[in-house]
Amino acid sequence: MTNQIRLGRARWPIVAGLLAVAMTGCASRAEPLTSAPIPANQVASASEATPAGPPPSAMSDQCMWIGGSTPANWICNGKPYTQQKLYRLRQDWEKKQKANR
Amino acid sequence: MTRAKFGLTISAFAMVALLVLRLVGSAHAQSASVATPMLRLYVDPKTKQVFTESGKGRVLLATIPVAALDPNAIEQRVEQKTHLQLEENQQQMLEITKRNQQLESDNLQLVRQVAEITPAWRSYIDNFQSKIRIGALVYADWRLYSHTGFGPQEQENLNTPGPGNNIYNSFDISRAYLNFFFFPTDDFVLRVTPDIYATRGVATADKIGKVSAIGSNLDGNLALRLKFAYLQYKKAFAWNPNLKEDTITVGMINNPLISWEEDLWGYRFVTDPPWNYTGLSSAQFGVSMQGPITFNERQYIDYDFGAFSNGNYHQYDQTNTKQVMGRVSVYPFGAKWRFDGLGATFFYDYGYGNVAPDTVATTSLLHGKTGHITRGAALLHYDKENWGLIAEYDWGHNAFTGANLFSSSGPVDYFGVGTSSFAGFSKMATGFLENGKAVERGLDFMGHYHIPRTPFTLFGLFQWFQPNTKVNLNPLDFQRWVAGVSYQYNEYLRFAIDSQNLLFYHSQTDVPEDYVNSFAPVFTKPKPGAMVADAVQRDTHAFFLNMEFNY
Numbered sequence: 001m002t003n004q005i006r007l008g009r010a011r012w013p014i015v016a017g018l019l020a021v022a023m024t025g026c027a028s029r030a031e032p033l034t035s036a037p038i039p040a041n042q043v044a045s046a047s048e049a050t051p052a053g054p055p056p057s058a059m060s061d062q063c064m065w066i067g068g069s070t071p072a073n074w075i076c077n078g079k080p081y082t083q084q085k086l087y088r089l090r091q092d093w094e095k096k097q098k099a100n101r
Numbered sequence: 102m103t104r105a106k107f108g109l110t111i112s113a114f115a116m117v118a119l120l121v122l123r124l125v126g127s128a129h130a131q132s133a134s135v136a137t138p139m140l141r142l143y144v145d146p147k148t149k150q151v152f153t154e155s156g157k158g159r160v161l162l163a164t165i166p167v168a169a170l171d172p173n174a175i176e177q178r179v180e181q182k183t184h185l186q187l188e189e190n191q192q193q194m195l196e197i198t199k200r201n202q203q204l205e206s207d208n209l210q211l212v213r214q215v216a217e218i219t220p221a222w223r224s225y226i227d228n229f230q231s232k233i234r235i236g237a238l239v240y241a242d243w244r245l246y247s248h249t250g251f252g253p254q255e256q257e258n259l260n261t262p263g264p265g266n267n268i269y270n271s272f273d274i275s276r277a278y279l280n281f282f283f284f285p286t287d288d289f290v291l292r293v294t295p296d297i298y299a300t301r302g303v304a305t306a307d308k309i310g311k312v313s314a315i316g317s318n319l320d321g322n323l324a325l326r327l328k329f330a331y332l333q334y335k336k337a338f339a340w341n342p343n344l345k346e347d348t349i350t351v352g353m354i355n356n357p358l359i360s361w362e363e364d365l366w367g368y369r370f371v372t373d374p375p376w377n378y379t380g381l382s383s384a385q386f387g388v389s390m391q392g393p394i395t396f397n398e399r400q401y402i403d404y405d406f407g408a409f410s411n412g413n414y415h416q417y418d419q420t421n422t423k424q425v426m427g428r429v430s431v432y433p434f435g436a437k438w439r440f441d442g443l444g445a446t447f448f449y450d451y452g453y454g455n456v457a458p459d460t461v462a463t464t465s466l467l468h469g470k471t472g473h474i475t476r477g478a479a480l481l482h483y484d485k486e487n488w489g490l491i492a493e494y495d496w497g498h499n500a501f502t503g504a505n506l507f508s509s510s511g512p513v514d515y516f517g518v519g520t521s522s523f524a525g526f527s528k529m530a531t532g533f534l535e536n537g538k539a540v541e542r543g544l545d546f547m548g549h550y551h552i553p554r555t556p557f558t559l560f561g562l563f564q565w566f567q568p569n570t571k572v573n574l575n576p577l578d579f580q581r582w583v584a585g586v587s588y589q590y591n592e593y594l595r596f597a598i599d600s601q602n603l604l605f606y607h608s609q610t611d612v613p614e615d616y617v618n619s620f621a622p623v624f625t626k627p628k629p630g631a632m633v634a635d636a637v638q639r640d641t642h643a644f645f646l647n648m649e650f651n652y
Contacts, residue, residue, distance in 0.1 A: 058592045059556035061487035066439045067364025070236025070280035072592075072651045075438045075486060083592040083651070090592075 055089035056081070138167035232285060238278040239650045240370045244601075245270035250641040251523075252579075252603045253379065254509040255372045258299040258323075263510045264639045274323060276370075288336040296328035298415065326415060328384055329353055338392075347392025350407075353414050357391070357405035357428040358448040358478060359383040365440055365482060366491060366547045368560050370649035371597050372583050375495060375545045375564050380505030381450070381476060382413030387423070399435030404428065412455040419460075424452020424474070440484040450476040454499075472537035476500045487551040495543035501568045503530045506577065525633040528623040529612055533577060536621035539569040556589040560597075572620070576612060576636035580604045585645070595649050603641040612636040 056062040056076030063076040063086070071082040081089075143152045143159035152159055240256070249266040256275040277297040284290050304317040331352030338344035355361075359377045363369035377383060389407025393400040406427030410418035430446040454470040475498040482491040503515055507530075513519030514527040533539065543566040551558045562583040569575055585599020611634050614627035624631070 059589045061551040061553050061555075064484070064486045064489075064551075065367055067361075069238040069278065069651050070234050070282060073439075074592075075441075077486070078437060080438060087592045 055093050056086065057090065058083065058086050140165045140167050232283065234280070234282040234284075236280040236652045237650065238276060238280065238652075239274065239648075240276040241272075241274045241648045241650075243270065243272050243646045244643050246641065246643045248640060248642045250603065250639040251507055251511050252509050252638075252641050253505060253507075255378075255601055255643070255645075257373070258297065259509065260299065260301065261509050261641070261643075263512070277323075278328065288334060290333045290335065292329055292331055292333070294327070294329040295325045297323045298326050300324050327353060328414065329355070337390075343394050343396060344392065346395070347390065349388070349390050351388040353384055353386050354389055354407070354409075355405075356381065356383050356385060356409075357389065357407065357426045358450075361405065361428060361430075362480075362491075365484070365489070366562075367489070367549060368547075368562070368587070368597070370595075371560070371585065371587075371599055371645065371647050372562065372601060374547070374562075375493060375543060375566075376448075376476060376478060378564065378581070379495075379501050379541075379543070379566060379568075380508070381500075384414040385409035385412075385424075386414065386418065393439075396435070399432075399437060400439070400441075401432055401435055403430040403432070403436075403439070409452075411452050416455055419455050419457040420453055421458045422453045424450060426450040426452075440482070440489070442484065444480075444482050444484075446478070446480040446482065448476070448478040448480075450474070470502075470535070472499045474499045476541075487553065489549055491545075491547040493543075493545040493547075495541070495545065495566070497541035499537055499539055501539065501541050501566075502534050503527075506530060506534065506568065525614070526636060526638070529617050529633045529636060530577060532617040532621040532623040533569050533572050533575065538571070538620075540571055542567045542570050558587045558589070560585055560587060560599075569620075574607055574610065576605065576607055576610060576638070578605070578607060580606050593650060593652050597645070597647040597649075599645050599647065601643045601645055605638045605640060607637050609635060609637045 056079075058065075058074060058076075063074045063081075066073050066075050071084055074081045074083060074086060076086070140153065141155070141164050142162040143155050144150065144162040145152070145156075145159050147158065151162060155161070242256075242259075244255075244259070246261060246269045247267060249261055249264060249269050251263045252261075254260065258275045259271075259273055261271075262269055274297060278294050281293045282290055283292075300319055300322040302320055304319045306317055307315045309315060329352075331350050331354045333348050333350045335348050337349045338347045359374065359381060360383055362374045363377075363383070366374055372378070387407050387409030389405060389409075391405035391407075392403070394402040394404070404427070406425070406429075408423050408425050411420045411422065411424050412418040426449070428446060428448040430444050432442060432444045434442055436442055436444065452474050454472060454474060456470050460471060477496045478493055480491055480493045483489065503511065507515055511530075512523035512527040513521050514524040515530065543564060545562070545564045547560075547562045549558050549560040560583075562581070564581040565579075566581070567575060567578045569577070581601075581603050583599055583601045585597050587595055587597040589595045611632040614624040614631040614633060615629075617633065618624050618627060
């Protein structure tokens, strides 16, 4: 008697299942790290990013200015914003916080 | 015959007549009922009364068939007529309903059209936001020099007195853009950007009449000039998915390297990037093509190249040639946004000195202004949201003149407005830099690091530059370093406090005039053993408070 695991007839379905899991893992690793691929525009689109929760802040290390004037363009957590959009998001958030107190 | 018999005979005759009449009458009536029983109506003209029997003074009004007076028949006829009338009315109502529906629909359309027909001024105002953008970019500073010296400008429009003016300090505005962008259609954009510049130069006073004069006010004003004025076509390559964001630009346009590098580093409001510091202008007249090349929504290449005038944006172009410049940035792992991750950038510029063709043909001791000019840069850069690092190698030919070295201030001797103890140094600089064969080389590092959970960012720049590698131990070789911290106040405003230093790093030495003349004969009849004393200039050290407003 050996210590081998006897798979018997079940071995091929099990192998197929393991292969499927492995391929799924490989596929997910190929996905970009951000939630959606973003065109590398020279000018950010103000309508593209409207996050839920506390908005990203130009004053924090979440955001980086990537050039431009009128408007200045920022990347925050991998998403594009104009400076006006960041300002509006911050203002709206601060108003909500005040109203909830 | 007796009277009684006569009376009986008359009565019998009357009765027979009556009977006959009745018989005739009934026969007539029978014949009439068989034909059409009739109702006779009589009217008294005096009283207007209507009777069914004749009488004194009455006249026949009408003769109506009795059948017409039959209630059932009347009812039937009335029903028929009413039914017909109803049907007719229903028909009419259906038509009216249809017409009403049509009218309602037409009305709705009309209302819609009317709503869309806005007055011209209202339409203009409503479209204003999407067709026009207006903004501003202002750089301001207060600077203090613990040690002043000759050298290039830290930024455009900043000038500093030379050696011997320690603790010189100044409030300045070094940039004041008003940005106007016009988007009349989806495919074109027009940009017009006036900018300030510091007027420098003393014109002579104005003599008025015999005994009066008015001093010149041309020196020191901050005047307005055009920095950018271009038309950009955005759909030139819309047909190609990889090039769809690429553009063609014509007019007074950005330099392919300088503006891009300013954005990459992010601290142009503090100081110029390397080639800008050594004289390459950030704008020229010309035509260029630029944009990202993307695959699967990632940018792998970003380029900008074009043909430009040899003069920069504030010079009259005197040449019959043009310069070409191009930059290619490669992101081997694909950039999700501009500057993302690892990138390698190559820049090349080939042009000529800004002189008229008949000057080129003239034999000259100094060929710096007439010879061809090249500049190159190779950069390796890495950028994430909270930090970035740039390493740059520069090279050039005939690309750095005395005018660039002394753009902040230089000896009076160089500008021909006086003589000083720097006369020999001035000639030496001219000979080493403006002989038309100088070879430049430089190495630079720039970086920034955003301190986590704070609005502060550390930044720094180091530039090492050799204005002519052919000179042995060139006293004009320099290092520049800038270090500071910035504070992002809000989305539009940030400040920086920094130290800026220019170091002529060789040990102090004298340079033989003969040696200088081997590059260009700037010393006429040099005496044997004559030297340019103290050829290495004093360093410049300054403390800056900078401000940037960007909208």
